[in-house]
Amino acid sequence: MRARMTGKCNNITLIRCYAPKNDSDEEVKDKFYLTLQAALERVPCHDLTIITGDLNAKVGEDNTNNDRAMGKRGCATMNENRERLVDFCNMNNLVIGGTLFQHREIHKLTWCSSNGRDKNQIDHMMTNGKWRHSLTDVKVKRGADIGSNHHLVTASVKLKLRSVGQGSYDIDKLKSSEIQKAFILQLKNRFQALADLDEEEGNADEEINKKWDKVTAIYKQSSEACLGYRQKRGKEWITPSTWNFIETRRALKKKRFRHNIPEAKGQIPQAV
Incomplete structure (x- = not known):
């Protein structure tokens, strides 16, 4: 299942899946990961991507040569499905969130057998490496009242966004007398046009905030026309x-x- 949520600053795509068990046929496992790969390739590259579900993979603690795909905070022994999941994450620049944070084992084990003896970490949450540092925690909540032998896995995500503004105006250009004259002329013409508009429309008593917005707009328009934005050096x-x-x-x-x-x-x- 794939869902995409649009946001003001960034979009989020959620993919929910259920992987074959460790003793399933190889063809079945291959088909699952091909389907998951196809779903992931349909996600726009700038989205915060979160893949969750029962992957039936015991990833363990050893992340040798796989430090980009997982941390050292996993638990339980490793199985064959672990290799498939880690390879998938390496190929798509994904990281397994449940292996990044230090918690007590009861807050990492996601599944318990019906006899109560076998416990494993087989439910996982992955996110794309671009947003790795936005993931602040992944933890199992054992108190959720659900009819399943799987525990609820929760994640905390805090988006860290950078400003995408155009930068500051190149005021160094004002050192040139020609650009100074052009800038002043731009301001005079725009303010004159504003004064004529106020006289025609009878807006002498216009609210001060609206007048201030018009003044700042005039300075911005004149700066863009004469100065431009400062280039990164x-x-x-x-x-x-x-x-x-x-x-x-x-x-x-x-x-x-x-x-x-x-x-x-x-x-x-x-x-x-």
Whole structure:
């Protein structure tokens, strides 16, 4: 099941699934992960993606060579389904949330057998690596009154959004006398047009907040027309020649990795 919720700043896609058991046929497992992959590929890349469900995978604590897909806070022994789930997460830049946070074992075990002896962590919640640090907690709630031998798995997500504004105006351009004159002329023309409009419409007693909004709009429009936005500059303490060395080094390293050629001494220039 896939659901998408639209938000003001970011959209969230939820995928709910149920994986075959560990002793199921290999073809059945392959079909499940192909279906899950197809559903994931339909999700826009900028969405916060959350995949939840009974994956029947015991992921354990060992995350050697898989630290991007899971943490060291899992529990129980590993099974074959674990390899499939971790490979799926590695391929799609997903992380298993239940392995990231330190909790008592009773708050990590998600399933209990009918005889009460076997307990495992087989229900999981994954999110895309881009939003890994927005995931603040994953915890099992044992007190939920539900007719199942699975416990409720909860997650806390706190979105950390960056400003997407266009930046500040390039006021350094005002040092030029020509741009100063053009900017002043823009302001005079716009304020004159505003005054004429007020006289025609008889808006002399207009509320002060509305007048202030018009004044700020005039300054913004004039700044955009004459100044533009300040361009992001590189670090001034790095000289252009050093940047050239850095780019050359990067290109040679990419070439070496692409062709699996050992790096020769003196092949890559050193930045000074």
